[in-house]
Each structure stands twice: as C-alpha cells, then as structure tokens.
Amino acid sequence: QVQLVESGGGLVQVGDSLRLSCAASGLTFSSYNMGWFRQAPGKEREFVAFIGWNGRNTYYADSVKGRCTISRDNAKNTVYLQIDSLKPEDTAVYYCAAEPRYSLRNYYRPRDYDYWGQGTQVTVSS
Numbered sequence: 631q632v633q634l635v636e637s638g639g640g641l642v643q644v645g646d647s648l649r650l651s652c653a654a655s656g657l658t659f660s661s662y663n664m665g666w667f668r669q670a671p672g673k674e675r676e677f678v679a680f681i682g683w684n685g686r687n688t689y690y691a692d693s694v695k696g697r698c699t700i701s702r703d704n705a706k707n708t709v710y711l712q713i714d715s716l717k718p719e720d721t722a723v724y725y726c727a728a729e730p731r732y733s734l735r736n737y738y739r740p741r742d743y744d745y746w747g748q749g750t751q752v753t754v755s756s
Contacts, residue, residue, distance in 0.1 A: 632656040632745045634726050639750030642716055646754075650711040652726030652747055659707040660684070663734045665743060666700060666711045668722035668752075675725070677738040679711060683731040689738070693719075716754045723749040 638650040652664070663683050669675040679700040680689045688700050699712040709726055727743035735742045 632728065634728060634745055634747035636724060636726055636747045636750040639724060639752045641753045641755060644717060644754060644756050646716050647712065647714045648716065648752060650713070650724055650726075650750060650752075652709045652711075654707045654709070654728060657728065657745070660704040661731050662728045663731055663737065664700075664702060664709040665727045665729075665737060666709075666724060667727060667740055668720075668724045669749075670719075670722040673722075675740045677740070678724070680737040681709060691738075713752075716752075718754050718756050720752060721754050723751050725749045 633655045635653045636650060638648060642648060661683055665680045666678040667675050668678050677691050678694055679698055681700045681702050685702050690698055697713060697715045702709040726747045728745040729743045
C-alpha cells in the first residue's frame with residue numbers, strides 16, 4: 631500500500647530554516663505529482679508547494695514564495711521542502727500528498743490528492 635512518511639519538523643526560532651522530507655513507498659514515485667500542505671490549529675489545510683512528477687514544474691503559495699523550495703529525488707522516492715526565514719505564522723502540521731501524474735486536477739486543492747502522510751509538526755517560536 632502507498633505510504634508517505636514526513637520527517638524533519640521541530641521547534642525552531644524565528645528566522646531559522648528547516649528541511650522537511652517525505653519518503654514514499656508502495657508507488658511508482660516518478661509517476662506521481664507531489665504536494666506539501668499545512669494545517670494550523672483551528673484552520674483549514676492549505677497549500678504550500680507543488681512539484682510535478684518529473685520535477686520540472688513547481689508552484690508555491692504566496693505566503694511562502696521566496697522563502698520555500700520544493701525538490702524531489704526520484705531515485706530516493708523522496709520529496710523535500712526547504713523553508714527559510716521561518717515566521718510564527720508558519721507554525722502548523724506539514725503534510726505531503728501524492729497524486730498520479732495523469733489524474734491531478736488542481737495542484738493547490740487538498741481534496742484532489744488521494745494519498746497523504748501523517749504529518750510533521752513545525753513550531754516557530756518568537
């Protein structure tokens with residue numbers, strides 16, 4: 631079965647950087663589009679970043695644009711999210727999501743992804 635496992639979260643200070651990882655198994659990783667989303671307490675899950683199956687296309691939410699880089703290593707079945715200049719409003723549980731390359735309709739919409747990880751907590755302290 632498909633499994634996505636996030637790691638790399640933690641408690642950091644304002645201005646710090648983090649690199650989140652999402653290791654995938656049970657799927658042909660190179661045929662999947664990958665997204666990162668986050669959910670803060672009391673808020674809806676929101677889009678953070680997307681990378682296409684071959685790594686050529688990337689998109690970012692306005693809230694992280696310029697501070698965030700999504701990348702993937704298809705040989706390692708892993709997608710990464712580098713977040714720099716962290717702010718308190720970045721505090722959330724971060725999830726990775728996967729959807730086959732031909733079936734994804736809207737890269738920014740959580741409901742268009744079939745597979746999700748369990749999430750990793752990022753807390754930014756001021």
